[in-house]
């Protein structure tokens with residue numbers, strides 16, 4: 001592609017962004033005096049544009065920024081708002097609960113319904129609560145280490161499971177190495193973790209053969225380095241090898257819950273020993289769950305003394321608070337339902353078809369991938385089969401341009417890759433609007449007449 005044309009287009013979009021958002025710019029400048037880099041979370045500076053948009057309000061599939069501009073939200077809080085913003089049933093449950101207290105360090109009756117519902121959806125009988133998917137993964141790993149007495153975990157190259165120390169490791173020429181940007185690690189993660197490429201069954205066999213890996217922690221489809229699907233037979237092999245070697249299998253459904261109400265696990269009959277899920281499960285209110293098989297539960301019971309349960313490295317004063325629990329019950333009962341997926345998955349297909357039609361029109365060496373109500377486009381011809389291939393196909397400058405050009409035309413994409421998530425309130429007109437915007441962004445770069 002013509003890189004100088006891309007740079008000129010990017011420059012133009014950057015100017016347009018600044019001109020259109022004076023209020024966000026002013027707030028960002030004022031925030032410099034009290035917030036590191038002017039933002040409440042340091043990675044927020046990585047959004048496309050010279051500063052992040054400040055949000056005024058959001059509802060359903062849309063939000064409005066402080067400059068009064070409206071957006072179609074295809075990021076949806078990177079899955080935290082996959083339920084749509086402020087889903088009514090969840091808001092009602094929150095309002096009702098909040099008037100009766102927020103956190104007690106005691107259970108409420110809601111957990112009985114939730115436990116039954118989680119078993120119905122995911123097939124695992126025993127559950128615990130956490131506040132974030134990060135914590136659910138951390139706790140699951142601790143339990144796996146405790147009951148197996150093994151010290152290593154195994155993850156896939158370029159996975160992301162939240163800010164979990166053991167997972168910040170990638171392959172560098174085949175060697176497990178601390179991931180770039182890993183901030184102040186307590187220990188070198190190559191000491192705690194084996195890392196292999198996704199879809200590499202021989203590497204999995206070799207890494208687990210020594211019988212010293214407590215658990216494999218995996219997204220069933222990688223979603224954090226772009227969507228990387230498992231090859232045929234991969235999950236069967238993963239389950240068979242982990243069982244044979246006494247390694248626990250933890251499936252992280254935090255993003256792949258986009259596949260069905262029971263995530264990828266239910267849709268593809270996976271049989272994890274432990275399952276973790278956070279983000280949208282309470283409609284965006286901080287909450288997460290982790291569940292285990294009867295056998296794992298029995299091993300935990302046999303291994304953990306209740307007398308030390310409050311200081312054993314698994315906890316959180318606010319985990320299991322009544323507000324999160326009420327929000328979770330309402331979200332599972334009324335929002336993340338089969339009817340919602342029946343609406344959102346066809347729209348993700350429509351989104352992918354729209355993008356594909358423009359790729360075809362311009363004969364671009366790009367392609368589109370979809371998983372449930374999530375889809376994305378890549379700047380390479382063949383779908384990457386693992387994290388290493390995915391990273392090699394990235395083009396940060398082009399990414400930046402596509403995000404900013406979409407934002408300037410009223411669409412927010414998921415940052416760091418070109419992903420769209422569909423909310424229950426998204427309409428086919430919204431999807432066609434995205435196709436139009438995508439077409440215009442591509443035309444600026446490639447059209448002879450532009």
Ligand SMILES: Cc1ncc(COP(=O)(O)O)c(C=O)c1O
Pocket residue numbers: 078132133134135137160161162163219224252253254255278279
């Ligand atoms: C698959 C997966 N697991 C866990 C997490 C961590 O979620 P949180 O940041 O809410 O703890 C993420 C975050 O992106 C994720 O994508």
